[in-house]
Amino acid sequence: MSALLSVSTAADDLSAAAAGLFTQQWWQENAETLVAKPLRILLVVVLAVLVRAMVNRGIRRLTDRTATGAVPSVLRPWRRRGRQADPVGVETIAARRQQRAAAIGSVLRSFSSFVVLGIAVVLILGELGVNLAPIIASAGVIGVALGFGAQNLVKDFIAGVGIILEDQYGVGDVVDLGEASGTVEAVGLRITRLRDVNGVVWYVRNGEVLRVGNKSQGFAQVVIDMPVAHDTDLERCRTVMQEVADDMYGEPDWAEVMLAEPESLGVESITAAGVTMRVQVRTTNTDQWRVARELRQRLTERFVAEGFRAPAPVLAGSVPAGTSS
Secondary structure (H helix, E strand, C coil): CHHHHHHHHHHHHHHHHHHHHCCHHHHHHHHHHHHHHHHHHHHHHHHHHHHHHHHHHHHHHHHHHHHHCCCCHHHCCCCCCCCCCCHHHHHHHHHHHHHHHHHHHHHHHHHHHHHHHHHHHHHHHHHCCCCHHHHHHHHHHHHHHHHHHCHHHHHHHHHHHHHHHHCCCCCCCEEECCCCEEEEEEECCCEEEEECCCCCEEEEEHHHCCCCEECCCCEEEEEEEEEECCCCCHHHHHHHHHHHHHHHHHCHHHHCCECCCCEEEEEEEECCCCEEEEEEEEEECCCHHHHHHHHHHHHHHHHHHHCCCCCCCCCCCCCCCCCCC
């Protein structure tokens, strides 16, 4: 009988203890842990998501407006003699602007997401009672170590951002990067990929690009040198070169890609072998090689018809007539 009474008493004590767990005093003592902290963490998460979405939307609107807005007048191709702007050139500039806007937007969105989410994680850890001092100190040490160990990587990324922002070159441009030259196939934050005339693909780190020669930006200047013999009528030769270039410029098919009237500059250099005559013309960047080949062919054919002789080859050790050793 006494055993039954003890069991009943223990059961009553457990019931009382269980009921005491949910008393008002218990809730007051544990409200910070059970209600306030979860709500604050939830608020941080919600604010982080909202801020990230708003920032990304703002960046996307900015880049879309930049990519699809009107082309500034200073960037539009121009023609002399009152001709209209080349629509191909305008489309090329618009495509380059869209590529730049997409690349810059991707970089800005990634950076903003990293900053916002990083701040949110730090705030959440603080709410959970984690001591942030060792974490921040460790992050500083790791950052210094990465700064020393990944200097080239950081240099490449910073240089890549500068190349994109400054529009030094883009996909489809023919560039000279020093030891590597060719057509750009891809521009990334770390490397640039281009293909040369032999089909070889080059991967160039952006941090190693010290200077860039862009042959496809804005307009191109076609310069053709024609060597002739010393006894050539140079004034007649200059006139013939001007006539050939003007005839080509007057044709409708070529007038659309030749942005200015050709100029026959006359004598460019005089050597022991002969005289070099020069003519130049401004063209669109995508048609410079086609224009150069056609103009060079026409000049050669006209020179043959006019009887202009090419310079005689100079043998090693010989002294041409009329010169002194």
